[in-house]
Amino acid sequence: MENDSIIKEKVKNYVLQAVYADKEKIKDVTLIFKEGYFDSMGFMVLISFLEEEFGIKTNDNDLLEENFESINAISDFVTRKKQ
Amino acid sequence: MSSKKPFSKDIILLSDVEAVANEIILKLQQDVLHNLKRLGAVIGTSGGIDSSVCLALTANAFGPERVLAVMMPEKDSSLESEQLAKELATRFDVKAIREDITPALSGFKCYERRDEAVRRVFPEYNPKTHKMKIGIKQSGLSNNLPPIFSLTIIDSNGNTEDKILPVNEYLQIVAASNFKQRTRMTTLYYHAEALHYAVIGTPNKHEQEQGFFVKYGDGGADVMPIGNLYKTQVYQLANFLGVPKAIIDRTPTTDTYSAEQTQEEFFFQMPFGLMDRYWYGFENGYSPKEVAEVMGESEQKVKALFGNFERKKKTTEYLRMSPIRDYYGR
Known part of the structure; x- marks a missing residue:
């Protein structure tokens, strides 16, 4: 089972390669949706990535800001779903 | 000191509907007959409020004899849409033809x-x-x-x-479904070119600015007479111009998928009356606080709405862009 730091590393690598922005600006706590790094399509691709990479299934109740707002939030969300 | 009117729920209402209708009709005549040098207009009619108002404006601008209404149903279209489109053409004495686009889509x-x-x-x-x-x-x-x-x-x-x-x-699914709007566009241009007419586009302000249209589909037209009007204003014009009540009373639908679906459900996520007022506040620089007080909402919610509008504008910019061609000799 992947530990938290591996999950976070994978999420971070994904987010950094997915955005066309100055990568120095995106920290673990950066609000990637609020600040406009991800749009609707980016959100859908992100969910597909998380499902394929971590074998989780996202359902309607998961579509909350607190689960996706930052690299930290996404990593925590994946960790919770895998438990 | 700003001369801007205080925000209110009535701020988007047209105070003189007749004057607005006349202004649009005059500009349609100028654009189509003089600038584009076309003899009349072709318009796709769906039985929806937007295309109905556009048809009414167009019939007033060029006379019904120089307007062709084209109904373009396909196998997923609702029968009601076609019946309403026929009723509309009859009301404005405009010639209507039916082009079933199902074989083309197949x-x-x-x-x-x-x-x-x-x-x-x-x-x-x-x-x-x-x-x-x-x-x-x-x-x-x-x-x-x-x-x-x-x-x-x-x-x-x-x-x-x-x-x-x-x-x-x-x-x-979206790419496949967009064949519908693009097939309608190309059908309209067939008739427009055969008659030396212009194609009238029917998107309203929200559809244009929030990107609820198909690039080179329903976004492909020569003029868009209601492209700067809020939906509330489109309804005001519909009432003034005499659009049939059955069309005015009908809930706007996408008429794109086989299951019934409202535009609110598919895209806008709130009733148009609310959307109009929030969007007006957003684009005219009213503060979330002022808008929230008038609309009876929390300032936080209105701030989030405005943020959402801003993102929607940015992420749909691609749809409104013309082909980029300044690659040499800039």
Whole structure:
């Protein structure tokens, strides 16, 4: 089972390669949706990535800001779903 | 000191509907007859409020004898749409023709490509027994997450299933469905060129600015007479111009997927009357606080809404852009 730091590393690598922005600006706590790094399509691709990479299934109740707002939030969300 | 009017719920209402109608009619005459040098207008009529108001304006601008209304149903269209479009053409004494675009769409494999993607999500989906639609999953308007789409199928007994749409299937379903709008556009241009007429585009302000149209589909036209009007204003014009009541009273639908779907459900996520007022506040620089007080909402919610509008404008800019061609000799 992947530990938290591996999950976070994978999420971070994904987010950094997915955005066309100055990568120095995106920290673990950066609000990637609020600040406009991800749009609707980016959100859908992100969910597909998380499902394929971590074998989780996202359902309607998961579509909350607190689960996706930052690299930290996404990593925590994946960790919770895998438990 | 700013001369801006205080924000109010009535701020978007046209105070002199007749004057606005006349202004649009005059500009249509100027643009189509003088600037574009066309002899009249072709318009696709769906039985919806937007195309109905455009037809009424166009008939007033050029005279009914120089307007051709084209109904373009396909196998997923509702029968009601066609009946209303006929009623409208009769009301304004405009010649209406019917072009069934189903064979053209079959030739493009529109249905086949769409259904193949639907079956990847729901293997049991059978287009002969199921209806389908895509919609927005969560209410992204009041938080900072962008909308995400879901696929719904409904069997012949009315049993409904829905799932979050994976990105590849979403893209394929939308791309396949967009054949419909693009086939309508190319059909309109056939008739327009055959008659030396202009094509009238029917998107309203929200559709234009929030990107609720298909590039080179319903976004492909020569003039868009209501492109700067809020939906509330379109209804004001409809009442003034005498659009049939059945059209005015009908809930706006997408008429794109086999299952019934309102525009609110698919795209706008709130009733148009509210959307109009929030959008007005947003684009005219009213503070979320002022708008929130008038609309009886929290300032936080209005701030999130404005953020959502801003993102929607940015992310749909591609749809409004003309081809970029300044690659040499800039």
